[in-house]
Every structure is written in C-alpha cells, then in structure tokens.
Amino acid sequence: MPLFGLKDATTGVFASYMARFAGQDPRPAWLHELRQQAFARFSDMGFPSHRDEGWRQTNVAPIAGSVFEPQPPLPAAELVRRVRALDLPGVDWRPEACRLVFVNGYFAPGLSSTAAPAGCKVGSLAERFAADGSELRAHLDHEDERRQPFVALNASFLSDGAVIEIAPRAVVAAPISILYLTTGTVEHKGCSHPRTVVLAGAESEVSIIETCAGFAGEVYFTNAVTSFEIGDNARVEYTRIEQESLAAYHVSKLRSRQGRDSRFTAHSISLGGGLVRNNVHAILDGEGTECVLNGLFALDGAQHVDNSTVLDHARPLGTSREYYKGVLDGKAVGVFNGRIIVREDAQHTDAIQSNKNLLLSDSAATISTQPQLEIYADDVRCTHGATVGQLDAQALFYLRSRGMGLEESRKLLIYAFAADVLSRVGNPELRAELEKLLWRKWAE
Amino acid sequence: MLEIKGLHAEVVGREILRGLDLQVKAGEVHAIMGPNGSGKSTLAQVLAGRDTYAVTAGTVRYLGQDLLELSPEDRARAGVFLAFQYPVEIPGVSNNYFLRTALNAVRKYQGQEELDAVDFLALVQKKMKLLHMDDALMKRAVNEGFSGGEKKRNEIFQMAVLEPKLAILDETDSGLDIDALKMVAEGVNALRDPERAVLLVTHYQRLLNYIVPDYVHVLSGGRIVKSGGKELALELEDKGYGWLGEPDLVDAGAAGRRGA
Numbered sequence: 001m002p003l004f005g006l007k008d009a010t011t012g013v014f015a016s017y018m019a020r021f022a023g024q025d026p027r028p029a030w031l032h033e034l035r036q037q038a039f040a041r042f043s044d045m046g047f048p049s050h051r052d053e054g055w056r057q058t059n060v061a062p063i064a065g066s067v068f069e070p071q072p073p074l075p076a077a078e079l080v081r082r083v084r085a086l087d088l089p090g091v092d093w094r095p096e097a098c099r100l101v102f103v104n105g106y107f108a109p110g111l112s113s114t115a116a117p118a119g120c121k122v123g124s125l126a127e128r129f130a131a132d133g134s135e136l137r138a139h140l141d142h143e144d145e146r147r148q149p150f151v152a153l154n155a156s157f158l159s160d161g162a163v164i165e166i167a168p169r170a171v172v173a174a175p176i177s178i179l180y181l182t183t184g185t186v187e188h189k190g191c192s193h194p195r196t197v198v199l200a201g202a203e204s205e206v207s208i209i210e211t212c213a214g215f216a217g218e219v220y221f222t223n224a225v226t227s228f229e230i231g232d233n234a235r236v237e238y239t240r241i242e243q244e245s246l247a248a249y250h251v252s253k254l255r256s257r258q259g260r261d262s263r264f265t266a267h268s269i270s271l272g273g274g275l276v277r278n279n280v281h282a283i284l285d286g287e288g289t290e291c292v293l294n295g296l297f298a299l300d301g302a303q304h305v306d307n308s309t310v311l312d313h314a315r316p317l318g319t320s321r322e323y324y325k326g327v328l329d330g331k332a333v334g335v336f337n338g339r340i341i342v343r344e345d346a347q348h349t350d351a352i353q354s355n356k357n358l359l360l361s362d363s364a365a366t367i368s369t370q371p372q373l374e375i376y377a378d379d380v381r382c383t384h385g386a387t388v389g390q391l392d393a394q395a396l397f398y399l400r401s402r403g404m405g406l407e408e409s410r411k412l413l414i415y416a417f418a419a420d421v422l423s424r425v426g427n428p429e430l431r432a433e434l435e436k437l438l439w440r441k442w443a444e
Numbered sequence: 445m446l447e448i449k450g451l452h453a454e455v456v457g458r459e460i461l462r463g464l465d466l467q468v469k470a471g472e473v474h475a476i477m478g479p480n481g482s483g484k485s486t487l488a489q490v491l492a493g494r495d496t497y498a499v500t501a502g503t504v505r506y507l508g509q510d511l512l513e514l515s516p517e518d519r520a521r522a523g524v525f526l527a528f529q530y531p532v533e534i535p536g537v538s539n540n541y542f543l544r545t546a547l548n549a550v551r552k553y554q555g556q557e558e559l560d561a562v563d564f565l566a567l568v569q570k571k572m573k574l575l576h577m578d579d580a581l582m583k584r585a586v587n588e589g590f591s592g593g594e595k596k597r598n599e600i601f602q603m604a605v606l607e608p609k610l611a612i613l614d615e616t617d618s619g620l621d622i623d624a625l626k627m628v629a630e631g632v633n634a635l636r637d638p639e640r641a642v643l644l645v646t647h648y649q650r651l652l653n654y655i656v657p658d659y660v661h662v663l664s665g666g667r668i669v670k671s672g673g674k675e676l677a678l679e680l681e682d683k684g685y686g687w688l689g690e691p692d693l694v695d696a697g698a699a700g701r702r703g704a
Contacts, residue, residue, distance in 0.1 A: 393496075398532040401492050402546035402602065403520035403553070412545075416536025416585075 014043075016067040021156060030134045031158065034141055038155030045149045057335045057368050058277050058306040063249045068191030068221050071104050071183050079103065080111060082215060083181060089433035090209035090241055091179050098122055100162045101179045105192035107160055111179075119170025119204070125195060126160040136163065139197045139227055142255060144281070150251045154193040154225040161195030164208065168201035168231065175207040175239075175427055182212075182248070184220030191221045198238075202231035202259065207427055208238050212252070213272070214245040221249040228256040230264055232286060237265045237426050241434075244272040246301065253279045260286030260315070267425055268295040268324075269434065270305050271441070280309040284318035284346070295324035296421040298441065299332035299365070306335035311353075313346035313380075320350075325421050326357040327414060328365035339372040340382060347377050353384040358391065358417050415442045445470045445641050446491075446511075446610060451502035452666075453490050460486045462666035463502070468610070471638040475652055475677060476645045478663035479685055484645045485529055487663070488614040491643075492526035493519050506610065520546070521553030523609030527599035527616045534586040539598070542586050543568070543605055550606055571604040575631055593624040600631035611635060612643045617651035629654030649681040662688060 021039050026032040047064035048055040074082075083101075084093060092099055100122065101111035107124035116122040128136060140158065145151040162178045184190025200206055212222050222244060230236050244250045250273040258264050268278060282291050297305045311320045326334045336355045357367045371384035391413050399409035418438050425431040446468040453461040460483045468474050478484050490497050491504065493516035504511040511519060534542070547567075548558040559567065568582060577597065587595050596616050603611055616628055632642060632655050644655060652660070652674065660676040661668045662685065670676065670688050 392532070394532045395534050397492075397494055397516060398528065398534065399542070399546075400516040401520055401526050401528075402542070402606065403517055403549035404542075404546055405517050405549070406515070408545070408549075409517075412537055413534070416534065420536050 013065060013067055024157070024159065028129060028132050028134065030137060031129055034137065035156055035158055038152045038158070041146060042149060042152035042156055045147065045152065048149055054308060054337070058304065060275070060277070062275060063221055063251070066189055066221065068184070069188045071188070071190045074103070074183070076110050083111065086213055086215070086243070088179065088211050088213055088241070088243060089437050090175070090177055090211055090239060090430055092175070092177050097174065098176045099179070100124065100177070101181065102160065102162070102192070102194055103181050104183060104190055105160055105194055117172045117174060119167040120172055120176070121165040122176060123163060124160055125163050125197070128163060129159070136197060139199065139229060140195065142227070145253070145255060148253065150223055151225055151253050154195060154223050157193040158195055161197070163197045164199070166200045166204040166206045169203045170201065171204065172206040175209050175430065177209040178211065180210070180212045180222060180224060182214050182220040182222045184218050186219050189219045189221065191223070193223045194225075196224070196226040198226070198228045198236070200228070200230045200234045200236050203233045204231065205235040208236070209241065209430065210238070211241045211243065212250060213243040214248050216245055217247055218245045219247045220245070222251070224252040226252070226254045228254070228264065230256060230258040230262045232259040233261040234259070235263050239267040239425065239430060240269065242270045242272055242276065242278070244276070246272060246274050246303065248273050250276045252277070253281070255281045255283070256291070257283045257285050258289040258291065261288045262286065263290040265292040265294065265424070265426065268293070268307065270295070270297040270307070273305065274303060276303070276305040278307045280307075281312060282310070282320070283312045283314060284320065285314045287315050288317045289315070289319070291318070291320045292424065293320070293322040293324070294421060294424045296418055297324070297334055298327040298418060299334055300329040302331050304333045306337075308335070308337040310339045310341065311351060313340070313342045313349045313351065315345060316347045316349070318346060318349050320352070322353040323421065323424070324355045325418060326355070326367055327360065327418050328357065328367055329360040331361070331364040333365070334367040336367070336369040337372065338370070338384065339374070340384070342375040342377050342380050342382065344376045347379045349377060349380040349382065351380070351382045355386040357388045358414065359388060360391070360414065411442045415439060418442070445507060447505040449503045451490070451504065452500045453486055453497045454500055455486070455497050459500070460666050461490065464667055466661065466668060468641045468643060470641055472659065473636065473642040473644065473655060473657045475657040475660045476643060476663055477647070477660060477677065477680060480647070482663045483666040484663055485614055488526055488612050488643075488645050491612055492516060492524065517549070518553070521550050525603050525606055525608030525611045527603055527611065527613040529614040529618065531587050531595040531599050533588045533590070535588045537586050538583055539586055540582040543602060547605055568605060571601060574634060575601050575604060575627060577601055592619050593621065596620055597624060597627060600628050603635065604631050607635070609639065610641050610643070612645065614645045615647055617646055617648060625651065626654060649677045652677045664688070
C-alpha cells in the first residue's frame, strides 16, 4: 500500500503536490503531456513504503509526510558569497570553466559560466524547452523508469536542469561541472527536482562533475535524476558529489546506457544528507563495454544512506567493476544493495563487485550489505565480496609505536581507508580536491 | 637506561612473563634468546606498550621514568623503538607521510625543531644510502605488498631515521637471507653509540655473528634463567637449551638445535 495515493488527495501533503503541479506553465505541449503522464503514475504509485521490494531498509516516510514549498529567491550577492564559502570540490569558479549552477531547481545564469568547450553544447533544459526541445523527449522519459516513484515525481515537475551534448569524436579536456543547490528552513522546507541529460557522441571523451549541496542545517528535499547516453567507443567519467545539509533529504537516480566498446566510470561520493537514497542503473548495452561504479559513503550522527545499484549486462563481453566503501560513525545507518544482472545474451561477462565497510563507533552504527546476482548466461565470471570491520588494532598500535598520537593514528587510518576510493578518479585536480575534503573531514 | 624488575604479564588470563629481571645500560647490546613460547616477543611488545598484554606485577624504569605509565606513542617519543616481528601493512598511508609525521612527533616531544619536507628528504636520502634502499619506497604505502625481507628492512630503515635511544628488535632476523641479514646488522651497528642501547630478541645465533652483543640472556618460562657474555650464544648453539637444567627447557633443547 503506497504511503499515499489519489485517495489521499485531500491531505495537506498531496494537495501541496497538486497545487504545485497545477501551477506549472503548460508549454511546450509535449512536455506538459509528459509531466501529466508522470504525475498520474506518481499519484497512482505514491511513495514507496518499507513493504516495497528494494525499499525495505530505507523508510521514506519523512519525505512522504512533508510539505515542501517554493523558496524565496536569495539576493544574488549574498548567494554567491555563501555558495563559494561552501568550498565545494569539483565546482570550478574560474572564469574560463564550464559551470552550470541551479538554485532550487532553476538555472542561475549569474553563478554559471556556459562557455562550452569545442565540440560541446551545454545549457539549461529550460532554455531548450522555451524553444520546444522535443528532440530531447526520448532522453527524458525512459520506459524502464516509469514505475519508479521518485523518477515519476521528478518528471512531474520537469522544468529545468542541465543538458550536455558532446559531438562525436570531440575530446573535452576540462571537466564540466554542474551544481544543484537547494535551500529551505524547518518552517518552510525547500525542494528541487533537478534533471541532468548527458549525450556523449561516438568516440567522444568527457568528464562531468555533478554536485548536490545545501547550506548547513537547512531542510529540503533534492530529487535528482540523471541520464547518460554514451555512444560507441566513447569515454565518459562522471563524478557525483553529494554534500547536502545533514537535515536534508536526498534521492537520486542515475541511469546510463552504453554503446559498444564504450567506457563509463561513475564515482559516487556521498557525505551529506540526513536521509539519502542513491539509485544507479547502469546498462551495458553494447558489446565490449566497460563500466566502473566507484563509491564512497561516509556517515555520522543519525545519517541514513542507501546505495542501491544495478549493473545490467545486456550484451556480450562486458566488463563491470563495482567498488563501494562505507565509513560509519555515530548511530548512522548504511545500506548497500548491489544487483548484477547478466542477461541471456551477455556471454563472457566479467563482473566484480566489492563493498567494504568500516564501523567506527562501538555498536551504534549499522551497515546492511547485500549482493544480488541474477545470471541468465552460462559463460560468465561474476564475483562479489563484502566486509564489515573496525579499525585494525595492530595498524593502530604500529602507528602509535612510531610516535603518532592515538587520535592522529585513528584519523589517518580512516582517511586512508576512504581515500582509496579516490585513487580511481581520473582527473588529478578533482582527485586532489576530494582528497583534501576527506583529509579535512577526518585527519585535520 | 632500562631496569626491569619482577615483571609479570599475561594475555587473556594466561601468564607469560613470570618475574622477569633485566638491566640494560646505555651503550650496551643485549641479546635475549630462548625457545618458542618462552616470552621473548611478549617482552618486546610489553616494552612498546601493546595493550593486549596486561602487566600484573613488576616495574620497568626507562631513563628514570616509569615506562609502564606511558602511552605507546609517548614511549616512542621518549626514544623507545620496537622493530616488529611482523610489521603491519597500512594501505593508503605512504612511507613518506608516515615517517615524517612520526619523526616530527618524536622531535617535538624531545624539544627539537620539526623538519620541513626538504630537510626530511635530505635525511631520508642519507639513511637510504646507508641501508642501500630504493628511493621508490617512500612513495609506496607502508609495507603494502612488501616481501617479508622488505618489511624487515623497512623496520630498520625507520629505526635509522628515528634514531631511538633504546631499540628493541623482535626477531628481525627471522626469515632473512644472508644479504638482508647483513643489512639489518649494518643498520643496528650504525646506531651503536655510548648513548644508546639495543635489545635483540632472537631465536637464532646467526644474527649475533654480525651484531656482537655485550650480554646474552636465556629466557625460559617467562624469566631470565641464564645470563652471560657473547660466548653463551655459542654454547647454546652447540648444546641447545637442555643443559641449563630448567624444566621448561628440557623439551625445548631439540628445538634450539634445529633453530640454529
């Protein structure tokens, strides 16, 4: 039973969604239709409950039970100052950088810099919709996502986001960064439903950094949906950095579809958010594709972070590597669900999955890790492994026996465990910034 | 420098050291020998402050201080160094960062100025040359993927950089080929100084051909049962432990010969 359906249309929460839906500009017509269909599906499904498959360990009742309101705009100068003070890694403020910034779901030209590198078309979806944009429709409405409540909710309010198109054979040297900033207060919770579409042409190369962030203590809900369409033999690196306020709710969906011989590396760095659910569906939809899902979640206090990933091997000779690491302190709850599907056609699939977790507090933090292999082909290699452990007492003693203090040694070992994930980040500047972030978090 | 009196220590309720006495003066090299299970490694770990061992009785004075009162890091900062029997791998922490942080913690504690990256590099290069080590080591993670011999050499290298006052080598010679053994000996001999002392815990006499001790002690049943000069090691090599007439050593006699 959904937490709410059409039957609950009279309650405050659903009425608030209805009102927001009705207030949208009905143009262009195709988009309006897409939104109407999505909202009808969402109304029918409601929010998932803990009885729904895939949601047993993550209770989204706090999201389902909240009314989210539009936020008053912040004065531009103050906004710039506060955003820059967040010192977000991966957000490049240099004038020559290509940077798209969205505040509460809407493109913020004053904070952005859309000087697109050669071979790239970069801009906001709102801009495209103003000139129709129906050529994007297929990338905004995937059949396989229609029964996913949060994607349907995002589509119901689809009005802006980032669209990045890389021409075939274009090699984009500098990363393109996207920042989704959401604001809100305890009394007036904010909300954004950002959408990102990346279309990487055949043989192109690009690195995209997407950051979702907010100001400390602010209360809001970010419901982000990102789609990658990766052409044959293209090389795409995607780094997703979640640094939401600890009072924020965050749900994300990443869907990637790869053409033959392409390589997609997706890093997921989850540090913030009170209640977080990251969904990944990577579709290896061409022969000889390679996909790397590389993740880190670092939690403390009462944070709840759920990473649910699906690696979908649909064609032969695909290689996937999934490495997720969790660091859990306080009373935090971590969930890792790693599903690997090897379809009948996907012979000679080579898949390795690993989830390693470090529990820092004595017994208050918990982690649930679950691999799920569904193999329908007969000639494949699939391995998975999960570990849950505490700091290595011998390593701790070893460092101390050389003169390093107890706290210093602990922090260094935690940092080293986590920073290992960053060794797979290809861009050296970004890697250094992320290392600095983790260093500040634990070692300083 | 080091004065151990009536030391008793246990691990999970099992008593391993049972009234150990030992006195080490500055400038001396002492070898502690004895069969497996006699308490050699326990002694080394207790002196370094490993908390899996509980000291139940006895005292340890080091340079006039109560050593047992100090945390492991403060012991290291005060100049105690343990070369581990099984050095620990620490993925993700480079030798360079680790050693510089450790050295500066020691220097700070001893009232010396901390070394910057440039001075540290110069010091490290000097010590590497002394021990014929490869520069690439500093960029590698601490002991990660090292062979057994490389790990032991890295212990000696750390010792050479940290320049301890009291160096305790816990079976550093075990499992080494003769070249690596010579290198370890070179490192220890380079450290010998009227102000420093060395405690060599070893199972084999071979090491003592290269590091000549001033005193040799036989540990058995958690106590020192025999002490002598360097010739005692040769006698043990010859006769094993059985002739010492200690009940714990009768069975171990054969082991002693096999080990040699």
